[in-house]
Amino acid sequence: MEFLKDLFLYPGFLFGFVLGGLLEGFKRKLKARMQLRKGPPVTQPFYDLSKLLLKNITKPYRISSFTYLLIPFVPTAALLVGLLIMPYPFYQEKSSFSFDLILIFYLTELPLLSQIIFGYFSNSPYGMIGAARAGQMFFYYNGVFIMVITTLCLLEGPPYSFCLKSIAEAWDPLDVLIKILTIPFFVFSVLAKLKLNPFSIPDAEAEILKGPLTEASGVALALFKLNYLLELAIFGSLFAFFYLPVLKTSPTIGLILILLGAFFLFFIFALVENATARLRLSQFSALYLKFLIPLATLILVITWVFKNW
């Protein structure tokens, strides 16, 4: 009973869904206000999602309905587990999970993998191009993201662990400096992970319709949208755990800090999305190979040297 409450209410489904929807709505509203438009209401993602639930499914021929719905459903379950293994206040005291960052990293990659599989599986040329682009981008931004989380795990001196809780509790002056240095890399890799504007290469609307999701409709599309909202909630709260003293204060203030951190991250995203245009794939890989991955590696080495001196 307790576990079901965790799974469906507080750190699980309802919390992730509402937080993700509000973050997406907030970002769209903010983007509109920055362009001097009025913009959709903040609750717009919920309307979009609930509308899709009642729609008919028009799937391509020669595809079984079971697989068509199973591919988007697997990452939904994975992301719910991902929410459960994050040390949210009011939950981490009684939880017996180990809050493993590697597991969170792995589970948040599943939506993208499912999109790639769906793109190839749907037999649509646009889906295949989108899936191929997503598969190429995968290696670049995950390189940066792995550097960032490895740097952060070095903060909690030997023995090193990828426990999110110990990273969130590392607040020495040197730790804070290193954490601030890794913020731009975190923002860039999460921008690419969420396919937001300078890196919206896999679902470039003017060129390849909607990329891997071109053939998705009805409930399948709703599940993909739900996955996206849960991803937003996970990355928003991951930002707060990394860069705000969430677990150092009382649980209530910690929860407020998580919300503030997530909304601040999406404020930055709205700013970046408005200020930049979509890159080409070659520009994207050049940016990551020439600048971001070497710099992130440099920060990792510096951290290693400081921590072992």
Next chain:
Amino acid sequence: MFLDAIKQFLRYSQKKSLWVFHVNTGSCNGCDIEILALFSSKYDAERFGIKLVGSPKHADILLVTGPVTTKSRDPLLRAYDMMPKPKAVVSVGVCSLSGGVFAKSYNVLGPVDNFIPVHVYVGGCSAHPNMILEGILRAAQILCEEEELWSF
């Protein structure tokens, strides 16, 4: 009763979230430019939840501009078939209503409603963005309230 309330809410959200797919069946691009203006910051259709989508499989409303020509008939019918139900069609501009200045050309087959059912007609050459916006919102009203469209 509880299920009815949920269903009512889902239908209400259909009215608030309209994804539009745009097909040009041979117009002079005048109406297409007005449709693009509709999504710019001056007219801002996004404030009603209207979004231009790239794939007909995501769309609720089909915007058709221009008279149907011999070459564009099959793509139009295929795009219409690909849209999931419930769906509505808005024909934009006088050419899609009657053929306009292109009527009786050698390759023009006729207005759009000879081929697919049209719910809202928006006249004008070219149609004004505010008129297109009103057309889409009326189509949303029809989409939400017409029982016929929900029988599938």
